[in-house]
Amino acid sequence: MNTNSGDQLKAAAETGDIDLLYTVIHDDPSILEIIDSIPFVETPLHIAASWGHIHFAIEVMNLKPSFLWKLNPQGFSPAHLAMQNDQKRMLSRFVDMNKDLVRIKGREGLTPLHFACQIGEVELLAEFLIACPDSVEDMTVRGETALHIAVKNEQYEALDLLVCFLRKNIVRGAGRTQYKILNWKDTDDNTILHILAQRNFEPQVVKALGLLLKTRINLMAKNLQNKTALDMAGNVDIRSIIELRSKSNSQISNAPTLAHKLRSNTTIRHKVRICILRIRSNILEEQRNTWLIAATLVATATYQSGLSPPGGIYQVSASDDHNMNITSSNSTISTPKNAGFSVLSGPGFFMFSILNMTSFFLSTIAIIIMIPSGTMDGVVVVPVLSFTLSYLFSMIMISPTFVNSMILLFVLYSLGVVLWIDVFLGMYYGLKPVIAKKLNILSLKQYCCNRRNTSHGL
Structure with a gap:
């Protein structure tokens, strides 16, 4: 140049x-x-x-x-x-x-x-x-x-x-x-x-x-x-x-x-979280997708079998002359007292519910574990937990005996209490600084008003 x-x-x-x-x-x-x-x-x-x-x-x-x-x-x-x-x-x-x-x-x-x-x-x-x-x-x-x-x-x-x-x-x-x-x-x-x-x-x-x-x-x-x-x-x-x-x-x-922080004591909640994160990190993406599909199918199948247990449930139909004609899903005659309950006997339904719930809970836990870490975890976890509670409620409604109903009800209440305690604790720790901040903002506004009134000789 x-x-x-x-x-x-x-x-x-x-x-x-x-x-x-x-x-x-x-x-x-x-x-x-x-x-x-x-x-x-x-x-x-x-x-x-x-x-x-x-x-x-x-x-x-x-x-x-x-x-x-x-x-x-x-x-x-x-x-x-x-x-x-x-x-x-x-x-x-x-x-x-x-x-x-x-x-x-x-x-x-x-x-x-x-x-x-x-x-x-x-x-x-x-x-x-x-x-x-x-x-x-x-x-x-x-x-x-x-x-x-x-x-x-x-x-x-x-x-x-x-x-x-x-x-x-x-x-x-x-x-x-x-x-x-x-x-x-x-x-x-x-x-x-x-x-x-x-x-x-x-x-x-x-x-x-x-x-x-x-x-x-x-x-x-x-x-x-x-x-x-x-x-x-x-x-x-x-x-x-x-x-x-x-x-x-x-x-x-x-x-x-x-x-x-590294030397601090590890709580049970932290240990569970560490275990889940380690499992997630060790799973390949292809394995995650395959296992997530399998767990979803198992959860869906067990949920459906819970609604329709072996032998079906007793049903009731009303005739035009208002006389009760009571039949079951397998044409077994029943009384109005048994309508909507499982045809299985008490011990038989108890064994079925144990095996069914074990499969259902393991599959839902697997779904939660397989979800990739991120800010969208709660969007999937909350519906899965709600799905689990609805499953337990359905099992309670079709249980043929009072003892089975009480056992399932105890499981439902226990799970519900644990979830609500976790939710309330999260809300408490999350809202505590927010509430304190709002109160302090009100105090700040009051202080500024007092300063303004003082400067104007009020």
């Missing part, structure tokens, strides 16, 4: 002259290849992005798509330069052509999404999040998320948008991503709440605090100085708001280390 061709190419990019671009290519056909071979270089696309020449930029991108990912000697891509020079339409075209450009990292690990948070471009930020939801997980070299950058630059509208996006995001794993990003720590182990707690008492700060306190943010997180957000609060009013929802550093025990 000669100097004259390079100067002409630069002039074409600065003016957006596509004709001059092709004149340079005609004179020096390898000029774009030579530029592309340089690791860090200012390409014609960098220049066009800075000047806002959209048509020229698209022409260059069609000729050399790799220029989109090139960093100049200052560590910026064309998308970064478009952000810095307020070329929003140019940036939108970049994202339309390749959504992954939202995540391209430049100097200090900053992405275009980070830049949008830094300067408070809310509309552009929303466009980036919709185009590439995973971009919210990108970090800078300082371990900062987009939320850290928004708080540090006091861009509270951008923070509000990011938090609302995390709460409304529905892609796979969105719940785990929300918790991770809200509680992410930078290289100083500061969460966004640590940084926000150090701000002055202003309406925007109070609003941002209220928004964060409604989320799953960890109020007990400590930074490298072993301080919580409450300890970092410099303003008395900010400290009072956080104090309604938090505990002081002296009241918070240190989080258990990984070594402590």
